[in-house]
Amino acid sequence: MRKSTQKSASRRxxxxxxxxxxxxxxxxxxxxxLVFLANRFTTGTSxxxxxxxxxxxxxxxxxxxxxxxxWVSPNRICQVIGMDKxxxxxxxxxxxxxxxxxxxxxxxxxxxxEVALTESGSQLHGRxxxxxxxxxxxxxxxxxPGDADLLISMLNHMLTNMPKVNGHIDMPAE
Amino acid sequence: MRKSTQKSASRRxxxxxxxxxxxxxxxxxxxxxLVFLANRFTTGTSxxxxxxxxxxxxxxxxxxxxxxxxWVSPNRICQVIGMDKxxxxxxxxxxxxxxxxxxxxxxxxxxxxEVALTESGSQLHGRxxxxxxxxxxxxxxxxxPGDADLLISMLNHMLTNMPKVNGHIDMPAE
DNA sequence: CGCCGTGAGTTGCAATGTCAACTCATTTCG
DNA sequence: CGAAATGAGTTGACATTGCAACTCACGGCG
Numbered sequence: 001m002r003k004s005t006q007k008s009a010s011r012r013x014x015x016x017x018x019x020x021x022x023x024x025x026x027x028x029x030x031x032x033x034l035v036f037l038a039n040r041f042t043t044g045t046s047x048x049x050x051x052x053x054x055x056x057x058x059x060x061x062x063x064x065x066x067x068x069x070x071w072v073s074p075n076r077i078c079q080v081i082g083m084d085k086x087x088x089x090x091x092x093x094x095x096x097x098x099x100x101x102x103x104x105x106x107x108x109x110x111x112x113x114e115v116a117l118t119e120s121g122s123q124l125h126g127r128x129x130x131x132x133x134x135x136x137x138x139x140x141x142x143x144x145p146g147d148a149d150l151l152i153s154m155l156n157h158m159l160t161n162m163p164k165v166n167g168h169i170d171m172p173a174e
Numbered sequence: 175m176r177k178s179t180q181k182s183a184s185r186r187x188x189x190x191x192x193x194x195x196x197x198x199x200x201x202x203x204x205x206x207x208l209v210f211l212a213n214r215f216t217t218g219t220s221x222x223x224x225x226x227x228x229x230x231x232x233x234x235x236x237x238x239x240x241x242x243x244x245w246v247s248p249n250r251i252c253q254v255i256g257m258d259k260x261x262x263x264x265x266x267x268x269x270x271x272x273x274x275x276x277x278x279x280x281x282x283x284x285x286x287x288e289v290a291l292t293e294s295g296s297q298l299h300g301r302x303x304x305x306x307x308x309x310x311x312x313x314x315x316x317x318x319p320g321d322a323d324l325l326i327s328m329l330n331h332m333l334t335n336m337p338k339v340n341g342h343i344d345m346p347a348e
Numbered sequence: 349c350g351c352c353g354t355g356a357g358t359t360g361c362a363a364t365g366t367c368a369a370c371t372c373a374t375t376t377c378g
Numbered sequence: 379c380g381a382a383a384t385g386a387g388t389t390g391a392c393a394t395t396g397c398a399a400c401t402c403a404c405g406g407c408g
Contacts (some may be wrong), residue, residue, distance in 0.1 A: 019257040036256050038212030044340035082210045111373045138339045154325050155207040165312045166218035244385050283405045
């Protein structure tokens with residue numbers, strides 16, 4: 001199956017060169033790379049976990065924080081994992097239905113909730129943790145540890161930049 | 175290769191180590207950082223582009239490649255921007271409905287399509303390019319150019335790792 | 349010739365994730 | 379005291395996006 005003729009190949013690289021200067025080169029456009037990576041990772045996670053354990057990616061992330069902070073509030077889960085409270089609420093109720101977490105009302109304020117893993121939830125979390133770390137290891141395969149440190153620091157740095165990124169941009173009139 | 179932010183990287187990992195117990199390593203768990211960043215970014219992008227221009231993020235990325243390679247095939251768009259062909263197909267039809275791209279059948283094989291920007295599509299692409307680059311600039315603010323190059327190469331590397339990441343994993347018996 | 353195999357593009361479906369409207373316990377203030 | 383404000387959590391609607399099954403034009407092989 002012939003792919004590109006000589007002509008189209010040279011036209012492509014010529015145009016790519018001009019694009020990289022003036023406009024957009026998608027191979028080097030960081031936001032696109034980030035989004036593709038994240039989408040594929042999440043989808044893969046979801047498929048794997050759902051198939052083998054019956055929990056989705058969001059539920060798994062919630063379990064991660066609940067394992068770290070027993071009797072944590074849903075509100076705090078939202079803040080820490082940066083997820084909408086609607087998604088967290090649904091995930092927790094779903095986890096509760098599967099008897100993986102226990103949800104109780106706070107003593108002081110009955111409207112406030114507190115969540116903890118059940119025994120089986122804790123076991124499942126242990127197994128999923130191993131898989132998650134293995135997946136991270138594969139994701140980073142071939143990257144030197146020092147570079148991975150730099151990557152992590154850059155990702156965190158970009159997170160702190162996000163408010164400015166989503167801030168106001170003057171629309172080009174043109 | 176590694177440069178100025180090396181120092182801040184090691185400082186960051188030292189901080190992360192101390193907080194690791196309470197924080198579930200969320201500051202150092204690469205998949206979570208990626209997903210978090212990407213979610214924030216796409217939400218902002220979609221909101222901004224949809225509100226001001228009526229096109230979504232994927233449509234915009236398709237336009238990016240169509241601008242670079244006039245009369246490109248949908249299949250090639252998928253390959254280059256690494257997006258599912260279903261999403262590309264839907265985006266192109268949507269763009270066509272808005273008269274931002276023109277879709278025609280290839281001469282040789284009527285099932286093969288070729289896409290190009292219309293005049294108004296080209297204009298819109300010019301405006302969106304400026305905004306996209308400004309947003310990327312803000313995202314990367316404070317990162318040394320050399321580090322950004324390394325970041326891009328690492329992101330691309332991780333993309334190539336994705337098949338292995340989503341491949342089979344031996345389930346821990348436990 | 350005609351009948352498969354291939355592969356481009358389409359459609360259906362499921363999961364993720366956000367926004368907004370809502371409920372209602374608790375707090376605050378007139 | 380009681381009405382309004384606050385804010386946690388719930389629910390419904392919807393956009394995004396990947397996977398899988400599908401359609402069907404073209405090319406190869408009998």
